[in-house]
Amino acid sequence: MLSVVTGFRAVLGAGCHRGPGSSHSQVRHAGHNKWSKIKKLKGANDLQRAKRTSKITSQIISSVKAGGGETDPAHNLYLASALQMAREHQMPKATLETALKKAVGGGSDGTEDLHSSVYEGLAPPGVAIIIEALTANKNRAFAEIRHALTKRGGSMTPVSYLFTKRGRIVFGAGSSGHSLSEMEENAIEAEVEDIVNLDETDQTVEVYCGVKDVLAITKKLSKIGYEMKEFEMAYISSEKVDVPEDAAENFGSLLDQLEGMDDVVKVHHNAS
Incomplete structure (x- = not known):
């Protein structure tokens, strides 16, 4: 486990020199969407924090498998990203160490049976959504996501070509x-x-x-x-969709429901 922690520190290490130059003309200024900001502004209660900790723990464990067994975050983006999330959410040290031990040596709580799945859908008013899930039951995850979409007038349909x-x-x-x-x-x-x-x-x-x-x-x-x-x-997605004021509450509620699901890891969309 020491190598994992050491590698993580290397990824986030700090110094004081600038990198080599590059052409400014190669960089584009892309538009920012307000929904990520709204998400940040929402406070998390104890239950939400506990659920988030559980999700990050599962991600740390599965990231080693996703990275082909690589336990050095300097060479495994999945693990580095999961560890960064743990740091951002101030995961307790004991919880993080337990997750790392399971990631390296496996566990007996069923987490090693988790599978990564990606679901696609269209939410009103025409917003494309991609949902990343980490689940032990793909059928259950699919049913819960489909229900959340359809009850708000959306549907499960291919949209990955937009992303x-x-x-x-x-x-x-x-x-x-x-x-x-x-x-x-x-x-x-x-x-x-x-x-x-x-x-x-x-x-x-x-x-x-x-x-x-x-x-x-x-x-x-x-x-x-x-x-x-x-x-x-x-x-x-470069094809952004404006969410009109009369649809904003419905769309925001959908995002909240999807992100609150135990199996859902991340929700991506093209709402502006």
Whole structure:
């Protein structure tokens, strides 16, 4: 387990030098969507926190399998992302260590039988949704997700053609003391593909990159002293759908229900 923790620290390590330069013309500024911000603003009660801890624990365990048995997060994006989520949600140390032990040596609680599944659907008013699940019962997960969609006027239907798998990174100034513009400049030099959002409230920068480049870019940014808030593989769509005011409550409730399901890990959508 020591190698896992050591590797994790290496992924999030900090220093104080800048990476090599790159062409500014290669970077696009993509639009930011309000739904991720709304999600952040919602407070979590004790039950929600406990459920989130359980989900992250399962993700840590399954990430080793998804990464071909690789237990070094410096070489396993799935594990690195799961450990970062544990850090972000301040998972208790004992819980994290237990999850890591199970990830390395297996467990006897059934978690080793979890399977990754991806479900696709269309929610009103025409928003495409991709749901990532980690479940021991694919039929149950499918039924629960379909029920949530259909009762709000949606349906299970192929939509993955609207999305592209991309790396997503959100970082703050950390110990660097840099402004948003300096952070943006260094993100460009680290060879990100898109600058998605400069958040003046949180003082964070959100960027997209190639999936295979996530760990390399987080290392470059960490060496400058930046704090990695989030990094993951995400389904990103360039075809955004506006949610009218009269449909916002229904759509928000759907997201809440899907994200609250025990089997659901992540929900991706193209709502703007």
